[in-house]
Amino acid sequence: MGKYDYTGKTVYMGIDVHKKTYACVSVCAGEIVKKDTMPASPLALINYIKNNFSGAIVETVYEAGFSGFHLHRKLIDAGVKNRIVHPGSIEVATRDRVKTDKRDAKKMAVQLSAGRLRGIYIPTLEQEAKRSASRLRNSIVKLRHQVGQKIKALLFTQGLIPMDDDTALSKRWLNQKIEEVEALNYPVGFYYTLKRYADKWLSFTNDLAEIKKEVLMMQSDEEKALLLIYESAPGIGEITALKLKDELGDMQQFTSEKKLFNYLGFTPVEYSSGENVHQGHISRQGRAMLRHIFVEAAWIAVRRDPQLNEIYKRLLIKRGSKRAIVGIARRLAGRLRSCVRDGTLYEIKKEALSAESTDAINDCCVTS
Template sequence: MDHDSTLYVGLDVHKESITVAYALGEGEVELLGKIGTTKAEVERLCKRLQSKARRVRVVYEAGPCGYGLYRQLAGKGFDCMVCAPSLIPKKPGERVKTDRRDAVKLVRALRAGDLSRVYVPTVEDEAFRDLSRAWVSAKDDLKRARQRLKAFLLSHGVRYAGRADWGPAHRRWLSTYAFDSAWQQLAFEEHRRTIEDRLAQCARLEAALREAVVNWHFYPAVLGLQTMRGVQFTTAVGMLAELGDLSRFEHPRQLMAWLGVTPSEHSSGDRRRQGSITKTGNSYARKLLVEAAWSYRHPARVSPDIQRRHEGIPKAIIDRAWDAQVRLCRRYRKLAARGKNANIAVVATARELAGFIWDISQLSMSLAVSEEAPAV
């Protein structure tokens, strides 16, 4: 056995089983079989692979099982890769899909260098992202609970005379309204109770997030991003939790492409044709980016809220945030003056905003905002 050759290993990972295929150097791809997903069985697999070659390269598709397997394999010294399933090359007309075929395909694609690596966060970053996503999920549940209550009231012809914005006046009106039927009143109270429960859950998670972010190593970037217009605590934390270490992008254009805000293109010869944005990457981060870009429709100014977020931040970051605001506001006005649809103009502004987010995040981390900076 040639122990100096590279062993390429493809894993088709499921909840209860892992199908393993491998190839030594440029040799034929062979099936090793199917194993379980427990740590002991993965340990035995590692020993078998280490006996076949000195260098082992392993790949498996990103999926719902997380990165525990990646960390276990990397801990054994393997060159492990988690690849993007949507970017795996596929032959036209290929209609047979099995675990064995998938494992073999991964080995061949890994050996050919045709796979795209997925960024694997650190354990700390993943834990913080889980907390952030729990907060987002709670806010989504609150939104749906409010929609259900509004639909319930509308179906019974109950309408609020003012603005139903869930403000103090609206909530007082809800607390005093009563149905004639005891059954309908019970259903109404349950809808209201669900909303109150979700509000309490959101408050708990937000308090935990604000407490945890101070000890997060990306906290300087969170403070730096909040100097920008449209980027408040929700956006800054959500973006960084999903994006992770922005230094992995060598150029802001790579971040724009990862967020899926670059135009699709189908060009041939002298003809260049661009279409809608690609919408690849993380959809939640892209949503936050576009929502922040809507604020640049208005003339550049520093509001009292933005001024408050500037306190304790280095002047270099504040100046860069102002440059971004001036440029992006001008960018939107120019696109609108050319007759561009508002949605198209905002997405184009969001694309440039991503570049400033990359720049200010890098600048904030390099300057390392002092611990005495004001808490968010």
């Protein structure tokens, strides 16, 4: 029997991407037509599509994750319409407890064919490169924090600091502790360990200063203007503005606040039964780091922005502090989106909220 002719037909392919293999399931006209596993090579996948679905319109999908956007760009260059989806957006049946590569690929293919999957935003190569530099800094911040914790744990074991010491580490503070250890004639092994940890902490600190300098030098005039807008929002400093700019850019991809909230994971999960609609906790899809930034900024914003402070107080009475601050973070993100898209600085308004804004306060009420 000859090969099936797919000319003019649309084939939907789900791809479960792994380090060494791609598991692919293809759906056409509502039926599964092929299931295969191949080496994890974009070229092998493109040749597979060309050899098996010649003349067809092929749409593919895979989950966002460790593999990044390289496969996506190769598929697009080959004329394949691909999208990357957030893993949490893929529907899973309540009793579906079996997870295999081809089952995952099948879910994606079926849901793609039904139009139930929405792709995430794909950054340009330039944006991705700048994100990597920003994320490098985040990684070193975490490493420095870990070393700082080890230093304090070591000092505590010898009674050199109290258990609840909350001193911010600095070069001066470390030098004082090293001199103290030296003066008190602690064993050489203890002094050596403390000194090595201190050297490591200072090395990371120097790395962070160098990375910050280099990252700022990479910014174009347009990006510098964007940074000023991000920094104009209450609670957003220079480093945080860099992170937001690298992750969110000029926000032109977010044509509505809802799309931004979806990206940040600030959209409440909805439970519907008949005519009843209940909203629960936020979805937490998207990058947790961005949600954390907006929540931290929200705590400062409620002290600096009278309108946000008024909203927070009302939400606090209705929903409690945890939900209230997430609502403020969501509203702050929406305001900042408008500023970035319009090219205007964030403006703190002193006047009271309008009736329309007051009515919209409940829109902020989402659970963290």
